[in-house]
Amino acid sequence: MKAWMEYDRRNELRNAYLRQARESVRGIEDREMEDILNLLHRLPLAFPTQEGLFVYRDGKSLKNREAGISIVPVTLEDVRVSDFWKSIALQNRAAGNFLIRLSTLVILTNQSMLPATNAITLLHEGYHAKFFAENSHDGQSDEEYCREEVGAYSFINRIVEKMGGDVYRMILREQIIRMEMIASFNDEDIPNVIPIRSEYNDLLSLIYGFPRSEHEMTALQTNVWIHAVFTIFEEYIEDKEKASERKAMFLCSLYKERRIL
Numbered sequence: 001m002k003a004w005m006e007y008d009r010r011n012e013l014r015n016a017y018l019r020q021a022r023e024s025v026r027g028i029e030d031r032e033m034e035d036i037l038n039l040l041h042r043l044p045l046a047f048p049t050q051e052g053l054f055v056y057r058d059g060k061s062l063k064n065r066e067a068g069i070s071i072v073p074v075t076l077e078d079v080r081v082s083d084f085w086k087s088i089a090l091q092n093r094a095a096g097n098f099l100i101r102l103s104t105l106v107i108l109t110n111q112s113m114l115p116a117t118n119a120i121t122l123l124h125e126g127y128h129a130k131f132f133a134e135n136s137h138d139g140q141s142d143e144e145y146c147r148e149e150v151g152a153y154s155f156i157n158r159i160v161e162k163m164g165g166d167v168y169r170m171i172l173r174e175q176i177i178r179m180e181m182i183a184s185f186n187d188e189d190i191p192n193v194i195p196i197r198s199e200y201n202d203l204l205s206l207i208y209g210f211p212r213s214e215h216e217m218t219a220l221q222t223n224v225w226i227h228a229v230f231t232i233f234e235e236y237i238e239d240k241e242k243a244s245e246r247k248a249m250f251l252c253s254l255y256k257e258r259r260i261l
């Protein structure tokens, strides 16, 4: 395929995702969200190559490192590019990823998910892109990574609460009460073992629409659960710093369990 056709095709994919995300969060006022969406519009577009990435900027192609942060809409056809891109294109954990090694935000366009779920993913990964742009680093310790995740989830929690309003707050409270009934939390001592999330709460469909897969249900309910756990830490631990540490520890152990770390 000719380079400009390739550019147009991927650019159209990127724009479609961003349009959809903007549509999903219409009416929500949030400075940080606006900054992130604007950043995603501005990022130079990239394509997967055998060596890594091919980044377009100002009509020129650049090697990844000189180009800074980029955005790459990945399609199923990219499984042919290399084993690396095959593993990215076929993953089904999320609809996107921020790859620190290539400093690029991947949009997985072959996932069939609700517009709202895609918007949440784009914003979450966009948070990482912005964080990377502001704190350029070559790598992070597990603790640093988990602290960044606390920032990403706190941001997403705020946005979905604005999206879902009272219905969302009711679902969240229900999740908190359920966990309080299973575990005994008190101010001095929150057990290390946090009750696992509940099954998908059907009321979430009132906010997002009906999920298109089991996997999507799990992802949406997991976000509620993480929000509930964060809220419990905030409500039981008075010291903000300590509450934030607990959130990071919680995400770290979750990620280790899922072999993300």
Ligand SMILES: [Zn+2]
Residues within 6 Å of the ligand: 124, 128, 149, 152
């Ligand atoms: Zn993340």
